[in-house]
Amino acid sequence: MSGSTFGKSFAVTNFGESHGPAIGCVIDGCPPGMALSEADIQPDLDRRKPGTSRHVTQRQEDDKVEILSGVYEGKTTGTPICLLIRNTDQRSKDYSEVAQKFRPGHADYTYLQKYGLRDPRGGGRASARLTAPMVAAGAVAKKWLQQKYGTQFRGCMQQLGDIAIPFESWDHVPNNAFFAPVADVQQLEDYMDSLRKSGDSCGARIRVTASKVPVGLGEPLFDKLDADIAYAMMGINAVKGVEIGAGFGSVTQRGTTHGDSLTPNGFATNNAGGVLGGISTGQDLEVSIAIKPTSSIISPRDTIDLQGNATQVITKGRHDPCVGIRATPIAEAMLALVVMDHALRHRAQCGDVSSPLTAIESSLL
Amino acid sequence: MSGSTFGKSFAVTNFGESHGPAIGCVIDGCPPGMALSEADIQPDLDRRKPGTSRHVTQRQEDDKVEILSGVYEGKTTGTPICLLIRNTDQRSKDYSEVAQKFRPGHADYTYLQKYGLRDPRGGGRASARLTAPMVAAGAVAKKWLQQKYGTQFRGCMQQLGDIAIPFESWDHVPNNAFFAPVADVQQLEDYMDSLRKSGDSCGARIRVTASKVPVGLGEPLFDKLDADIAYAMMGINAVKGVEIGAGFGSVTQRGTTHGDSLTPNGFATNNAGGVLGGISTGQDLEVSIAIKPTSSIISPRDTIDLQGNATQVITKGRHDPCVGIRATPIAEAMLALVVMDHALRHRAQCGDVSSPLTAIESSLL
């Protein structure tokens, strides 16, 4: 009810603040009997962690995950899995100014209004650092889905500020700091260098996909697969827009174009983005998100202080000039958590067995 | 868990199928003591109902709502409010063909795969007709929010297929069949006439807003106000994209532009769309959605039949050539339900009292 638990059947409860002693999560509902160790989780955390290039925050956090429960002799037991990540590089002195003023575009103002007090150190609970436990939980979901269905999650940057990034190949994604699907990222490097120099920040567009998603996942009328994806994505820090499949492009499409034809060999196109009527079609899930520019910048901004007086604020400290740069593994993880939750939920009502349309299903997958 | 209940504190459970005996919903959690009768609900249902212009389905449904429970001597009692709408104009013979074939872009295929059987009459549960009970529930939420906070919900069409619609005035919205905020809708009429003649359908973009939303609504980390709005909107039939505030436009914005400055008189701009860190700022909520073209069209489409053989399908019967035309009251209602749910949830943790920052709050509202 209070919003710190994601999912219903694969329920991940997140806790912690940016500069508290630790962050982490508790996964409740993981199927038993799956081999699991920190080594399954750490790689995704490493993809997300700060300080890995000059284009992201220089905060040094190893983000080493510790499994506190739910695993016995290397296997999940079906009981809650607590994942703990200690905070090690807090510099709370950096935050004295923002404790007295509201950063434009930041949650400072709303947290204080909602709760009557707030932890200003590093954004407290509103920090994007709290996505780390979700990346960890997502790694658990990814492993189970991969083993069970062969499901695979991938993501990449589609646009960095003004620069549209063409899709060349998934192979390039791990080779650059931007998760860009292109071989040459010099233009992106230059763009970010220039932006940092100007003391400003920029937005980004990220694409995430899932392949080999079983047909039939998603609960109408409300917990539709795409509705839950939208919920998951919009819940990521700084996200302002979500598209499934053709997205906003479908506004100018005709029905004769948008509706994906079916053939004996499967769907001919994927304007649907893998979801029809809120239920997965078995095609790739295709999701695109808009990420706003970071609000913590060193350029002075007009604002008010705690007493309501006009002033200006400059955010020093260590911040990502484009939070979109590290957003790809986060979006992947959230998509994995949605699919995992629905995979388990589907079994509750419909069981594990194949549907009666096995022939069609397999031909279309 | 099975997805037919929307909301947690103001929980609306939806039931029914397009051509079953009735559709309806049960609202659990409505505050007691509010005056309520069918007359409070019917106007919004009338705004959504079919058959009101030549541009929408010609199915004749009065959509008369009946309050079956939860109201005593004209006031809500705090117990569940059941709202019933009888279906009166079912013509199930129209649906013999679609029972054997899958309409491209329709939920036919996924429902059958998920459940192993489906009700093909009028799309069964996947019909947009099931939004009617939500419009009814939304009217209850709107009334409470209006009385308590003065909150007001409005919506309009921003784009119809290829035609962008400028915003002239909210006053025009009730005066045309399109919920268009313009005085002259001749161009829209012509566009739809031509589209119908061609046997095709088109998409649309809808904007919905809420004003006088209390500051502080929304539950981090996951049930953020904007995350729940995205969930609500993406759950509406045919929606493929959701934006809050600057939305996808924020990708190309700079931090110095996007972050809304605060002044002693309030926020200077509203790129945030009324939400920061997942919590309402007190500014207007600004939401925009993309609606895909209707999949039920009379132009022949390539598909397969239940046996997996290639064939073509033509959808006769009565369908909206642009489901976006009737989407405005639906999107308003869903936004109202999200705000209502969060208004009640907020009270659970933080109580009804004003926050300690009353001075700032009131100056900014």
Added chain:
Amino acid sequence: MSGSTFGKSFAVTNFGESHGPAIGCVIDGCPPGMALSEADIQPDLDRRKPGTSRHVTQRQEDDKVEILSGVYEGKTTGTPICLLIRNTDQRSKDYSEVAQKFRPGHADYTYLQKYGLRDPRGGGRASARLTAPMVAAGAVAKKWLQQKYGTQFRGCMQQLGDIAIPFESWDHVPNNAFFAPVADVQQLEDYMDSLRKSGDSCGARIRVTASKVPVGLGEPLFDKLDADIAYAMMGINAVKGVEIGAGFGSVTQRGTTHGDSLTPNGFATNNAGGVLGGISTGQDLEVSIAIKPTSSIISPRDTIDLQGNATQVITKGRHDPCVGIRATPIAEAMLALVVMDHALRHRAQCGDVSSPLTAIESSLL
């Protein structure tokens, strides 16, 4: 959140008041493909309905159930099943006195305090009449569990006021108005006749069981099978105590006696009542509940009126002198709903397949 939905995976949302136009429920999450008609539900409703003997309320209600949704061509579709029961015999004039005074032992006082107003007609929402929709929903659960696992639910009266009722045979239960497992109920008849004559009411103890419950149902740490049974039973009107297995008798047992030995042919005894560590053992579930005497009696009772002044109240109208008499089918239904919910929940995490201990499992069942 507001308490009118029972269950998570097989979620039953209840609505209505004793003297409103209708009562009913919406079942969300029923597995698809099960044959279902009103004829599957009506027999259990008939077992519970009023007016069937002189020992229960003389209100005449047919309690005819109507399926409004979720069934197509005689089979469940997986979408919500709305069950409607119209109220036909309301005599609201009987309730003028209780609208002004609080009946001792009744919810009059607490509803008014909680909500600030109440529907006094027939107890409004607090009426035991609201158990009828649960009996209807329970019949759906019973059918699915019976077909899937052979699970069977039975119940009987163990004590009526001062009279302990020995267990002779399940066969006698349908043959008398008390659900008593004895051939001769003359003593019970006389007891009730005398009680009615004195204008008083009495309590009862009811036993319910389930056989052929699959091993492994129940979710630790909190949604234990026995915890959810306790929740379900204590939620029935007038219930003040719940026991599982040896119940309060276990206080004076020794560990060497209480712990049920396991043998290659199964458990030797059933002090556990079919649950260990919150998870079903495969043995019969054994549950016993205490039901308090009816609070609506014609003997004058000291109370206060709405203004807080001392007065007396006599409850006229039609009331059960022992609500326990009709409680057996209600308790059965609630037990069935708990088992059904857990059967579906179990599949979410652990799947439908047998556990690796099939040999032991089958030997013990």
Added chain:
Amino acid sequence: MSGSTFGKSFAVTNFGESHGPAIGCVIDGCPPGMALSEADIQPDLDRRKPGTSRHVTQRQEDDKVEILSGVYEGKTTGTPICLLIRNTDQRSKDYSEVAQKFRPGHADYTYLQKYGLRDPRGGGRASARLTAPMVAAGAVAKKWLQQKYGTQFRGCMQQLGDIAIPFESWDHVPNNAFFAPVADVQQLEDYMDSLRKSGDSCGARIRVTASKVPVGLGEPLFDKLDADIAYAMMGINAVKGVEIGAGFGSVTQRGTTHGDSLTPNGFATNNAGGVLGGISTGQDLEVSIAIKPTSSIISPRDTIDLQGNATQVITKGRHDPCVGIRATPIAEAMLALVVMDHALRHRAQCGDVSSPLTAIESSLL
């Protein structure tokens, strides 16, 4: 959904196993602004912790709690509070035998059947050790309720095996190892010494109460206050029975006796145990629970091994000969968590303000 979260508005997610690295919980939904430190929590943990007398397990655990999140500068921030307790005295070698055999009356068998594997060390997740985080969470709830309403929770032992314990005074409870409300506990000491010598275990009956509970808490129809109390209590390890107010004694009461009269000065009696129609009356909550004898005993018991062969099992290691001895602070904590959850839930629907019946309410409290 997977059962490790207790409560909806004050939601406590529990994790850990008896012999894993740590146990703990995450509290989501705690109201902001309350002073909180480990010192508020430790005293209740110390009341529950093992090794404090010769009558309980000799496992040495300090049960030192660490607050990992949700508190800033000594005050709750409204964000999740993670409470961590490290396990320090694990002796897993003791558990080699029980890994191969099922203890009668223990969850060994059901966990293995449900999940296909289990952590046998100290009972793993099924250990009563997992109540420690709930005692910690309960301390947070107690503090808030005490400050807000003056609510006070107390508990005591009513019966130890065959020995009924008269109620002399609450003052005696902290002065003996049994939480017994009597000055002289020599009889209890002797009873336990004799029981330990015989290698057996015994049951107990515990009473818990809450005073100054606000009127109006509890959500009909299902999340009744008493239903949730029954759920909470039956979920405590080893509990087999729950009573509210007159409990099973109400079976033989008459309506003229059971129903508590109202007077201008309040209720005359409290057979209801503080709940009518599932809603608190403002009187003391009165709850009584039955605790079965410990299943881990050194007397040999007939059982089967993992292969289903007949064998005997002796449980060595360190176990409580009567788990009821340490149950009082656990039951208090669970009661506090139920009341806390309902206090917050009540505000969601009905707000924080007093009901319109303030005059009556205050006179009756």
